[in-house]
Amino acid sequence: MKYIKTIVGAIFKDTADKGGCGECQSSCQSACKTSCTVANQECENR
């Protein structure tokens, strides 16, 4: 493409059906545990 460069594809859509194994790290979002975003977690099942 001339005007658009895709950096990442449909990552949410691709994992909606297969995901949910629950093996990933829990991700507290409060200040004192320092894990405020879920999106920095890693998938344990890929």
Add this chain to the structure above:
Amino acid sequence: MALIHKYIKNKVPIVLDVASGAVHVVDSLVFRILDYYPEYDDAFIQDKLRGEYSQEEIEEGLGEIKQLRAEGLLFSEDRHADTAKRRFEDNVVKALCLHVAHDCNLNCRYCFASQGNFNGDKLLMDCNTAYKAVDFLMEKSKGRRNIEIDFFGGEPLMNLDVVKKTVDYARKKAGASNKTIKFTLTTNALALDRSTIEYLDENMYNVVLSLDGRQEVNDRMRCFRDGSGSYNAITDNIRRFVQRRKDKSYYVRGTFTRENLDFCRDVLHMAGLGFKEVSVEPVVCTPEEPYSIREQDLDRILNEYDRLFDECLKREGTREKFNFYHFNVNLYNGPCAVKRLSGCGAGNQYLAVTPEGDIYPCHQFVGNKSFLMGSVFKGQLDRHISDSFRYCHVYSKEDCSGCWARLWCSGGCHANSYNTTGSIKKSYKIGCEMEKKRIECAIALKVLSRIREGDNANRLQGQ
């Protein structure tokens, strides 16, 4: 409902497709077209942008947008609400926060745990209770392979003996059940002597060490009972731990309040001390506290994140590089869409256990009797509380379901919501604005680094 989100960072126009998760870098032409598309038709857009771009360019730009739309990478339909219905049938506990000490050797002003005791008696967890908690986790984690225990307080190193015995016990139990268990400990670093450093380094998957940044900032909040500051007593301990830790996981973390809205300086101060994994986060408290963050502080805070972004970008690829925790985002191997529907799993997958064995949705709710869910000695959880958390996700929270950041943020902290609105179903608006800014910065850092890699590759090919 937001279908796309577009913003410019470091002069690079970035477009996020909300439901698919696709991330695009676009030309300024496409960025402008997206001011009008798809609400307006092609003729209207041609008319609007005439003078800025040629007819042919606008046609080409529109063509690319439509192609990505057809491929499900722009303006894609959001079907995750259906996924949410499936996911929340699950009922598994996979992580426990053990409050091994409701006591603390510091007296921090902003402590949500009321200086360690959570508005109750000073108590240390005994081994029997800790073992019961481990048994509870083993049973309730059912078929899950990966489980976690987080040692917390108060100050958990005030009960290190029980920490060690619990680690031994939990490892045996996990091994017998073919599970992998990870331990984390959060400490104020005051009691980090040589042998404790060795023990934590060898046994903890992650260690979180508290320091607020510059000495005057740290000492204003993180003080001893006599009011004196803790900076001098803890920084050398943290440095010794970090030196030994090498590549293993740790975070030096601080809290910012409205008393240090220039928190970028605190992050940089900690990076200057040689700490490569740094986090400084907004205080969690009720709005009445004098140091609570107010709406009028937001502009300054958002600017501060921009300043931090510039600093992180500048240091990429240099020896001065450090990771600011809230700018970390996993673009390529991040969590699945199902995980992203609700963040932490408090009240279900993640629970907190007090020294007496009482169970709360998470450490932030400990001591609030209306959130008491049960006891490790009985095993049963209050279904009403459990369900209220289980069904609280980005498609059941009014403010989240239309927000562009919903699948990056996952709804935020329940305790923040409760503290500021009285309900876990509502959103802490100030927190939302900060989180959106952090997500923009985090994604932009990754995108810019990708562009830089591409440029380098092109340069090499040209040589």
